[in-house]
Amino acid sequence: MTIEASTQQTREPRIRLGMVGGGAGAFIGAVHRIAARIDDQYELIAGALSSTPEKAMASGADLGLDPTRTYSSYREMAIREAKLKNGIEAVSIVTPNHVHYDAAKEFLRRGIHVICDKPLTSNLADAKKLKKVADESGALFILTHNYTGYPMVRQAREMIANGELGDIRLVQAEYPQDWLTEAVEQQGAKQAVWRTDPAQSGAGGSTGDIGTHAYNLATFVSGLELDSLAADLDSFVPGRRLDDNAHVMLRFKAKGSEKPAKGMLWCSQVAPGHENGLKVRVYGTKGGLEWVQADPNYLWFTPFGEPKRLITRNGAGSGAAAARVSRIPSGHPEGYLEAFATIYTEAAHAINAHKNGKAVDKAVVYPTVDDGVKGVAFVDACVASSKRNGAWVKV
Numbered sequence: 175m176t177i178e179a180s181t182q183q184t185r186e187p188r189i190r191l192g193m194v195g196g197g198a199g200a201f202i203g204a205v206h207r208i209a210a211r212i213d214d215q216y217e218l219i220a221g222a223l224s225s226t227p228e229k230a231m232a233s234g235a236d237l238g239l240d241p242t243r244t245y246s247s248y249r250e251m252a253i254r255e256a257k258l259k260n261g262i263e264a265v266s267i268v269t270p271n272h273v274h275y276d277a278a279k280e281f282l283r284r285g286i287h288v289i290c291d292k293p294l295t296s297n298l299a300d301a302k303k304l305k306k307v308a309d310e311s312g313a314l315f316i317l318t319h320n321y322t323g324y325p326m327v328r329q330a331r332e333m334i335a336n337g338e339l340g341d342i343r344l345v346q347a348e349y350p351q352d353w354l355t356e357a358v359e360q361q362g363a364k365q366a367v368w369r370t371d372p373a374q375s376g377a378g379g380s381t382g383d384i385g386t387h388a389y390n391l392a393t394f395v396s397g398l399e400l401d402s403l404a405a406d407l408d409s410f411v412p413g414r415r416l417d418d419n420a421h422v423m424l425r426f427k428a429k430g431s432e433k434p435a436k437g438m439l440w441c442s443q444v445a446p447g448h449e450n451g452l453k454v455r456v457y458g459t460k461g462g463l464e465w466v467q468a469d470p471n472y473l474w475f476t477p478f479g480e481p482k483r484l485i486t487r488n489g490a491g492s493g494a495a496a497a498r499v500s501r502i503p504s505g506h507p508e509g510y511l512e513a514f515a516t517i518y519t520e521a522a523h524a525i526n527a528h529k530n531g532k533a534v535d536k537a538v539v540y541p542t543v544d545d546g547v548k549g550v551a552f553v554d555a556c557v558a559s560s561k562r563n564g565a566w567v568k569v
Contacts, residue, residue, distance in 0.1 A: 186526045188217040192255060192262035192286075194248045194277050195269035197223035197233035201365060202291060203268045205514060206318070207237075210266070212515035213501075215522035220255055220262050222248040248277045256284035264289060264314075264525060270374040271382065275300040282311040287525050289316045289518070293386045293553065294546025296376030301550040308543045314528060316521040317541040319390045319549075321452060323516030325487045325496035325508065326473040328539070330395045330456070330463050332495035333475070339458030345396050345424065345437035346455040347388040350448035354380075354418050357411050370416050378553035379416025381407065384452075385441035385556070386549040390541065391454050393548070395465075398426040398435055400552065400569045407560035410444050418443045422556055425566075470509055498537060517541070 191210060196203020203223070210216040220243040223233040227246040234244030245251035255261035264287040267277050275295045278288045288308070294317060295301045308315040321327060333339065359366035368374040369383055376382050393400065402425045407417035424437035442448070452467035461477040471487040485491035488504040499516045502508045520540040527534045551569050559567040 186215075186522075186529075189215060189522055189525055190220075190260065190263045191216040191218050192220040192222075192251060192265040193218060194222050194251070194265060194267045195224075195273070196221070196266070197229055198236065199364060200268065205511070206266050206268050206289075206291070206518075208511055209320075209514035209518045212512065213519040213522070215519055216264075219243055219260075220245070220251060222246065222251040248273075249280050252280040252284055252286065256286060262286060263529075264521070267291060270368045271296040271376050272374045275304050278304055278315070279307050282307050282313050282315070285311065285313050287314040287316070287521075287528075289318060289521055290546070291318050292390075292541075292546065293376070293378075293382050293549050294543065295550055296374070296382075298547075298550050298554045301547045305543045305547050314521070314524055315543040315546075316517065316524070317543065317546045317549075318514065318517050319387060319394070319541040319545065320510070320514040320517055321387055321391050321467060322394050322539070322541060323499060323513035323520075324465075324467075324470050325492070325500045326465055326470060326485070327391070327395060327513075328499055329473055329485060329487075329492050329496035330454075330465055331397070332493055333463065334395065334456060334458075335397055338460065338475075339456060339463065340460030341429075341432040342396055342398060342426075342435045342456060342458045343433070344455075344457040345392050345398065345426070345435055346439075346453075346457075347392040347437070348440040348451065348453050349384040349388040350440065350442045350445035350451040351384065352444065352446045352448050354411065354414075354443035355446055357413060360413065370414055370418075372415055375416060376550075376553065377416075377557045379409070379414070380418050380441045380443045381405075381420050381422075381556045382416075382553045384443070385420055385422070385439065386552060388439050388441055388452065388454070389552045390545060390549055391452070392424075392437060392439065392456075394541075395454055395463075396426075396435070396456050398429070400548070401425045401427045401434065402566050402568045403552070403555050403559060404564050404566045405556035405559040406564045407556060417557075417560075419445075420556060420560075422559075470513070471507060495537075 222245040224230040
């Protein structure tokens with residue numbers, strides 16, 4: 175069933191949604207709000223949109239929120255909303271990384287489902303503690319690794335799971351950008367300031383911001399689990415406190431009797447000419463796959479010894495996994511916002527099933543708190559390896 179088709183049947187009431195962070199001038203908050211609206215599964219009714227009370231109220235007014243449901247702190251919001259008869263059922267957390275743990279904890283402990291931006295937390299200790307809170311709360315935890323929502327990513331995952339590539343040997347992931355080529359954080363660029371600040375971002379710079387996306391995508395598509403890595407991290411821009419480039423070699427755990435797969439990951443925010451160059455390639459004993467985020471409606475499949483084949487979204491060669499999360503007719507582009515919306519809609523399916531005491535459909539797929547812990551562990555291992563001159567580190 176396509177996501178588009180699912181909205182045409184008898185529908186559940188919109189999920190009452192709150193938001194932490196995402197006030198005026200915050201890029202990712204607007205993306206989350208658009209994603210939540212695309213399939214009309216949510217209604218934003220409350221928010222703690224800024225740590226500055228005046229900005230929080232002004233941002234709430236801009237979004238048309240009731241002033242009584244606009245809060246000056248996420249803790250106040252969690253306490254009051256949990257007591258209201260029509261309080262929020264889920265909350266989106268779209269703050270800098272260091273706030274994720276405390277904010278998510280407040281809502282989870284009150285039975286409110288959490289939809290959180292990545293990475294999970296700013297350090298591994300908090301990630302592990304948050305997993306414990308989430309597991310004990312009974313509430314759902316959804317991590318917005320949005321690239322897992324693309325139809326052709328789901329197609330690649332399905333093909334690999336069905337054995338069309340044979341035993342996986344190689345996984346290559348890269349995510350280059352160029353927006354931090356100069357020290358824009360020293361010029362006050364808001365998005366750069368917190369991302370290059372260890373107190374807000376954590377120990378990883380490019381590794382935490384975009385490396386976690388590349389790593390998550392590689393494991394999501396391939397179905398493999400990382401065993402160990404060797405990383406070489408750099409801060410090329412003078413005065414920058416966190417890495418802005420990383421080269422990482424990967425060793426995956428063995429599956430059955432075959433030789434363990436190997437991989438490489440490159441993430442960079444100082445690569446001129448790359449705006450958002452996420453790419454994943456997977457090679458097995460029977461063939462290879464390649465997907466590029468900048469051209470997301472296409473997946474290249476090369477069976478060994480045969481010509482390269484182009485699989486298109488909703489076109490010849492694509493299967494049920496891709497069709498299920500497609501909305502737009504063939505030949506029309508479907509991109510970043512729709513992929514983000516897929517995560518929100520998968521979350522809505524899970525939240526509604528939870529509310530009705532039903533099992534979640536097995537087709538529903540979204541990143542969880544466990545994926546979040548793995549992402550932070552990846553960053554932690556990269557930093558540890560690089561400090562030891564690229565030594566192999568168990569993840």
